[in-house]
Amino acid sequence: MDASLAPDARADLLLSAMTLEEKVDLATGESCLLYGFYNAPIARLAIPALTMTDGPAGIRIPYRRVNDGRATLLPAPIALAATWDPDLAAVQGDVLGSEAFSTGHNVLLGPTLDLARLPLAGRNFETFGEDPLLASRMAVAVIQGIQRHPVLATAKHYSTYTQERDRFTVDERVDERWLHELYLRPFESAVRDGHVAAVMCGFNRVNGVFACEDRALLRDVLDGELGFDGYVMSDWGGTHTTLGAAAAGLDQELAFGKYFGWALFDAVQGGAVAAPMVDAKARRIVRSMLGHGLFDQPVQEGPLPDAEHGQRSREIGEQGIVLLQNAGGLLPLDASAVHSIAVIGADAANASTEGGGAARVEPTYAVTPLDGVRERAGGGVRVDYAAGTDPITAAHLLPGLPPVPSSVLSPPGASAHGLEAEYWSNTRFDGDPDIRRVDGQVAVSLGFFSYQSVNASSVPQSLVQYTLSRFSARWTGTLTAPATGPFQFSLTTRGRGWLWIDGSLVIDDSVSHDLGSKTATVQLVAGERHAIRIDYAADADAIGTKTDVGGDVMLGWEVPAGTVFPSVREAARLAAADDLAIVVVRDYGTEERDRPSLALPGDQDQLVREVAAANPRTIVVLMTGQPVDMPWLGSVAAVVEAWYPGQEQGRAIARVLFGDVNPSGKLPITFPRTLADTPAASQGVASDAVGPVLTFSEGGLLGYRWYDARGLGPLFPFGHGLSYTSFRYDGAELTSPASPADAWRVGFTITNAGPRDGTEVAQVYAEACGGDPEAAPKQLAGFAKVSLRAGESRRVSVDVDPRSRSSWSATAHAWQPASCTPTVYVGSSSRDLRLTAGAAASSGGAPGQAPPTGTSPTGTSPGGGGPAGGSRGGCGQSGDGGLGVGLALWALFSRRRRR
Missing domain, CATH: 3.40.50.1700 (Glycoside hydrolase family 3 C-terminal domain)
Structure with a gap:
């Protein structure tokens, strides 16, 4: 506990005093009813608890005993990325770190460093967009803001985690070159520049190996190449074996203790895992804790500065x-x-x-x-x-036709819109309903998608039990046809469901319990009223699997063309x-x-x-x-x-x-005209014995690179954003580096040529050197955010990112810097480039785009272009009555062996 010693020396002293069981305990996360995701303290050695919280856009508090479960809701990371402002990213990180600490948490499970590869990916909002340079600079600032406090930031999800579908089994196949040039770059910056304390490996496989058991990625790249000295934790359910994960470099399993915990303890005792391997895991964890002040500044619970942090949230938004x-x-x-x-x-x-x-x-x-x-x-x-x-709710992500709107539905004996809903806490509709209310639509998706505190306004207290247990529900009332013609109804269920119209059974979905839809066509006449009833039993056996649990049911339809509700x-x-x-x-x-x-x-x-x-x-x-x-x-x-x-x-x-x-x-992300224009549309999905195999066939053409290389005009290009004023760009000059350690630098003048004060994000793109046939035509190489009064001019200087002029050699397994004089383009977006400097300064524009125009448009859009039960204890009874849905959900998955 001598804070004057270096963290490494303190870690060595602590490690020498720990038992094997305590070291394994430290490597084994838990899901605790009172503290959420948690590693209990080891009081004998003054090792504090690791209390973890999610936090991409604010602190998720899954219990009411702390600040009534509330924290500042910040803009989503994709919105933060749209500021193109690392200073604001540092402010967001500071709020996250401050509120984590003040709500009793010392590990924040964020930021998300995955790149937005697929436009349909469910977690794109958690990312900093599609470009590795922009993502890197924003992520580093967030991490530094978080770790100004005695809170460990966690860079996730290492690596190539790009979709939610089949996320527990999908194999993301990506060439070594593009893995390094694109997907690893934000993690490299997080480690080298942000000094991030922890890294979370993802659920997915990378080139055939589960990410949390990939020795090449964890030991060779993360530890060896990038020099990471923090610790690696798994995502929940991301660990698959004891020996494979331990040997690959996983330091902490969260949060079930299925493969670490007693399994790891027994593996060491039996000689299958060497004791020094567990020593190394414990040392990395306690060294990170010591280095970031967790021993010396215990977390505290106190009031949050709601007004101050709310103002910060507004300014970022x-x-x-x-x-x-x-x-x-x-x-x-x-x-x-x-x-x-x-x-x-x-x-x-x-x-x-x-x-x-x-x-x-x-x-x-x-x-x-x-x-x-x-x-x-x-x-x-x-x-x-x-x-x-x-x-709009999570139910709108269910398969099937769009949900029937409340405006054509009415409950019995009431003038409201919607249907009378009855819920039973059994799957047989037995007894009196536990809940009776009016639901606007038959559109319910519970379980993980409603992962929240029970005080959340969108889910009544009395309904919380249905997010975790089996139940049945019935909706009754009247449907008034909005048009005349054939209506195709769909009933989407996980479990069993039935649809009756005017007493006739129209859809019977009682055979398959898997999530899916059944349809039927019914002829209706405009204005006519029809009795409608939907029964649903949430009895699908999803408990104990790595899928969502709870109920999924939606009544949808396809209406005759021209129908207006x-x-x-x-x-x-x-x-x-x-x-x-x-x-x-x-x-x-x-x-x-x-x-x-x-x-x-x-x-x-x-x-x-x-x-x-x-x-x-x-x-x-x-x-x-x-x-x-x-x-x-x-x-x-x-x-x-x-x-x-x-x-x-x-x-x-x-x-x-x-x-x-x-x-x-x-x-920070390209808006495509159609899904067919995106890289995802050009690739198929194969499968192996474990799950789907998804090949990144676009290679290095991620995001805007794809549209440039294919000559496609997006709906709105990467970097696009208009202003209430206009900006003029002039006088680009490229300066060569004074030494090999320095960067090329481009200077240019920006003038606010409009009537209002405004701020412009000037973007610099570099053209690939040497005629590399696999490289993108250009990539983001720097940017500067400049605020100007109306009529003001300013000379701006931007360093050209060295990585934009380098390529990864899969033969040498190393970066190969380019030797040519770069060609750089300066402008207001990836498709609105005004100036050219360097080798091709006389060419008049970037590859594949019209010549520069000089002034930013202000009108229309662009035209194209420890072992559980072991020595620590501390999870105990919650006693607060505010058990979070997510905690109980994960507790259902826990299969911890106890002694």
């Missing part, structure tokens, strides 16, 4: 908002010139729009977009509201009567499920089309975690990408719409 389109200069809004505004969209009145799964946070408070607009517009502007559609018509009528309309739409991103398509879920596309037809002064606010289709783009005046912007979402959006903040966000 504002800077991450991207103005995608502004036809006719409708934005910014002038409250003195507007008399009425129609705010449309069910999620405009949603307190917090965020991702699901382990990233979900219960916010300390929240401001809806509707409230934000009303507050900013002031008393002189009438702000009307219509939902138009139903709220009553709630959409009502919203369009409201919009027609007001000066302008703001339509708020969203998607739902979550762990464990990828999106079914690029389309906005539910009836939101129809809502935008009808509102835009009623009022051409329509602004669409996207609250999404990834790219989406925009079939209505040419019909609306303005489009703003707000992402999942945090608990101050309403104020952040309103301040940008009304011009209090001049938008400066830039896309």
Whole structure:
């Protein structure tokens, strides 16, 4: 406990005093009802507990005894990446580290360093986008912000974790070159520049080997090549063998203790695992704890600075908002010139729009977009509201047809929209229902996708049991046909389900208990009312597997062409009567499920089309975690990408719409025109004895590189983002390095040529040297965020990232620097490049794009281009009545052997 000693010396002293059982205990994580994910203290040696929390966008507290389970909801990492501002990333990291410490946690399971390879990946919102340089710089700043506090940051998920589908078994096949040049680069920066304390290996396989048992990746690359001196933990369920994981370099198994714990203890006692191997694991863990102050500054629980951290969340959210389109200069809004505004969209009145799964946070408070607009517009502007559609939930990720909207449903004897719902805590509909209420839609997806504290407003307390146990449910009422013609109904279930219309059994899905859909076509006449009943039994045997548990059921349909739902018509009528309309739409991103398509879920596309037809002064606010289709783009005046912007979402959006903040966000991910244009569309999926085999056939053409190499025009390119002012670029000059250790440097002048103060993210792209046929035409090599007053000019200097001029040799297993003079391009996005410097300065533009134009567009979108039960103890009884759904869920998986 002598803090004057170096961490290595203290770790050696501590290790010499530990028993084998204590070392194995330290290498074995637990899932504890009171503390969540947890390693209990070893009091004999003053080793503090490792109390872990998820935290991509805020601290997830799965119990109510601490701050009522609430923490500051920050913008999603994809929104943070859209700021292109490492200083703001450090602020977000500082809030995360501070709140982790003040809520009793000293290990934060983040940030996520995976690259957004697939546009449908469920966790894209947790990433910093598709470019390794941008992701690296943002991640390093977040890590440094977290570790300013006695809290260990965890870089995850090592490595090539790029999808949720089949995530426990998928084999991601990627060439050594692209593994190093793309997917390992953020981890390299996290280790070398961020000095991250821990790394979490993913569920997936990499080139045939599970990531947590991949000796080449863990020992040879992470420890050897990158020089990592922290410790490696597994993701939950990411460990598959005792000997393989131990020998590969896994230091800590989370959170079941199935392969470490007593299994590891017995392996050492039996000679299968050498004792020094366990010594090394314990030493790496305690050295990280000592080096980051966990022994000397015990965690504490105390109040959070809600207002201060809420303001930080708002400021980050504002800077991450991207103005995608502004036809006719409708934005910014002038409250003195507007008399009425129609705010449309069910999620405009949603307190917090965020991702699901382990990233979900219960916010300390929240401001809806509707409230934000009303507050900013002031008393002189009438702000009307219509939902138009139903709220978007995890159920919209289920297979099957879109859910039947509440506007065509009514419960017995009531004027409300929806159906009467009854829930039983058994699978036989026996006895009186435990719950009786009105549900807007038959769209329920419980279990891991609702991973949250039981005080979460979106799931009633009385329903929490159904996220974990088997149950049955019945929905009854009336369906009023919105049109005449054939309607195809679908019933999606995990378990058993039945659909009756007018007393006739239309769908019987009682044979297969697996998640799937059955359909039937029914002829209906507009205006006619039909009795409807849906029975569902959540009795699928998913308990104990590595899949989601709980209930999944959805009643969907496909309607005759041209059908417009009553709630959409009502919203369009409201919009027609007001000066302008703001339509708020969203998607739902979550762990464990990828999106079914690029389309906005539910009836939101129809809502935008009808509102835009009623009022051409329509602004669409996207609250999404990834790219989406925009079939209505040419019909609306303005489009703003707000992402999942945090608990101050309403104020952040309103301040940008009304011009209090001049938008400066830039896309960290390409928005494709169609899914067919993406690299994922060109590759098939094979399988082996373990699971699917997915080959990264695009090689190094990740994200915008693919579109450049294939000559494809995205809907919105990487780096795109408009402003309420305009910027002119002039005078690019490339300076050679003074020594081999220095970088090439490009200088240029930016002028704010418009009428407003504003901020520009100037981007530098480097062309590949030497005619490498596999290399991308260009890649991001640097960027600078510059704030300028109207009319102001500034000379800017940006270092050209050395890695943008190097390639990884799979033969030499080393980086090969380029010897040529680089050609660099400077501009406002990957497709809006204004200046050229270097070897090809006279060429007039970047490969595959039009010549530079000189001034940033402000109007339309771009045209193309320890052993459990061992010596530690401490998990005990929770006694707080606020047991988190996620904790109990994982407890179901635990099969710990006890002595």
